[in-house]
Amino acid sequence: MINRPPVWTTRLTTPGANAFAILSGLESLTRALIAAALPIQTQDLFGNDESVSALYLVGSVAALSVALLIPKLSILVGRARLCTAGLLLLAISSALFVLQVVPTQIMGFTLRAVGSAVFICVISIYIMDHVRRDQIGRSEPLRLLFIGLSWTFGPLIGVQAEVWWGPWAPFALSTGVALILLGYFLRLRFANAPVIVAETKRATTVSVSQVRDFLAQPRLVLAWLHGIGRGFVWGTFNLYAPLFAVQIGLGPRIGGMLVGVGSAFMLAMPLWGWMARRFGIRRVSLVCFPCACIGMFGAGFLTATPWVATGFLVFATLAMSVIDGYGNALFLRACKPSQRTSMTPIFSTQRDFAEISHAALFSVLLVFFPVGVTFISAGVVLVGLTWLSFRINRRL
Numbered sequence: 001m002i003n004r005p006p007v008w009t010t011r012l013t014t015p016g017a018n019a020f021a022i023l024s025g026l027e028s029l030t031r032a033l034i035a036a037a038l039p040i041q042t043q044d045l046f047g048n049d050e051s052v053s054a055l056y057l058v059g060s061v062a063a064l065s066v067a068l069l070i071p072k073l074s075i076l077v078g079r080a081r082l083c084t085a086g087l088l089l090l091a092i093s094s095a096l097f098v099l100q101v102v103p104t105q106i107m108g109f110t111l112r113a114v115g116s117a118v119f120i121c122v123i124s125i126y127i128m129d130h131v132r133r134d135q136i137g138r139s140e141p142l143r144l145l146f147i148g149l150s151w152t153f154g155p156l157i158g159v160q161a162e163v164w165w166g167p168w169a170p171f172a173l174s175t176g177v178a179l180i181l182l183g184y185f186l187r188l189r190f191a192n193a194p195v196i197v198a199e200t201k202r203a204t205t206v207s208v209s210q211v212r213d214f215l216a217q218p219r220l221v222l223a224w225l226h227g228i229g230r231g232f233v234w235g236t237f238n239l240y241a242p243l244f245a246v247q248i249g250l251g252p253r254i255g256g257m258l259v260g261v262g263s264a265f266m267l268a269m270p271l272w273g274w275m276a277r278r279f280g281i282r283r284v285s286l287v288c289f290p291c292a293c294i295g296m297f298g299a300g301f302l303t304a305t306p307w308v309a310t311g312f313l314v315f316a317t318l319a320m321s322v323i324d325g326y327g328n329a330l331f332l333r334a335c336k337p338s339q340r341t342s343m344t345p346i347f348s349t350q351r352d353f354a355e356i357s358h359a360a361l362f363s364v365l366l367v368f369f370p371v372g373v374t375f376i377s378a379g380v381v382l383v384g385l386t387w388l389s390f391r392i393n394r395r396l
Contacts, residue, residue: 025146026181032154034343036256037170050366057359059113064352083122089115091178097171121348148266173304208224227352229385231354248306262317292319293382300376
């Protein structure tokens with residue numbers, strides 16, 4: 001009689017939807033654990049709000065530069081080694097934040113952004129290699145559910161760890177999770193998958209012609225703009241909600257709880273995914289983007305009533321969570337299999353462009369306005385996303 005391992009262990013130790021969900025969840029946890037502590041401690045270190053945006057801008061520009069080199073780097077060192085390097089950068093960056101001095105803080109922001117960009121880009125390619133296109137509508141909600149778990153409990157754990165052990169604790173936990181993530185990634189042995197080797201050999205650098213090919217495909221451009229807008233809104237919330245809570249008198253602990261509560265709606269990701277499949281991506285977007293817009297405008301204009309503003313902000317995150325039920329399905333379903341390696345790094349720049357745009361904008365606006373202006377700006381972006389949603393294919 002042959003003793004076979006349980007099915008659930010096989011699913012966790014081989015590349016597939018479950019493994020990708022765990023990988024994405026752990027990577028999000030490394031960032032969520034320091035989501036409240038990092039902007040507040042950076043503000044204390046530099047003495048102003050705009051410095052936080054400036055450091056995110058530096059990191060985002062570095063991440064964008066590296067993202068465009070990923071096809072070439074994947075040839076030189078291989079995807080698995082490249083992803084390993086990215087995860088090591090995440091661990092090192094969190095360790096640097098413990099020191100709380102200006103040079104290491106700047107380096108930490110840069111390494112954190114680069115490491116995260118490398119991981120997300122490489123994992124996106126792996127997902128397209130190992131998850132069938134007809135299964136993307138089910139695998140993406142599962143992956144986003146794990147991301148939601150991390151962003152729900154991560155900020156709360158980080159804030160409580162800081163209360164119990166000190167300012168260094170959230171960053172130490174983040175470093176530990178990054179090392180666990182690295183160990184799990186190595187356990188999956190992606191380098192041994194024949195499809196990965198074959199695809200890597202076809203990888204090329206991101207050239208002007210490939211960017212032109214990307215821009216010539218309206219569905220890819222729409223998915224890219226869609227991703228930039230969503231990234232702008234979520235980045236604004238995750239970064240400035242803790243500062244917002246401090247400025248309106250609610251305190252840093254409420255700031256961490258606000259990020260956690262706002263992300264908790266992602267725990268209903270299987271339901272949101274079902275809604276996207278049942279009613280279609282286009283309809284969900286046309287309902288939820290306007291709702292999120294109302295929530296962001298309410299939070300930005302009603303800062304004189306802190307709890308009312310907080311309620312509007314939570315309402316906006318609920319609407320954004322419903323939209324996240326379909327994840328990157330717009331891109332994954334539009335990208336041709338033959339263009340995975342060349343188009344994925346270009347699409348992945350949407351995350352870096354989102355961070356660059358809000359970091360550059362708010363590093364200027366926060367010099368003249370209080371932090372509530374960040375949510376008003378997010379509301380304006382949501383108006384644009386609502387308009388873009390009319391261009392989504394009616395069959396999606």
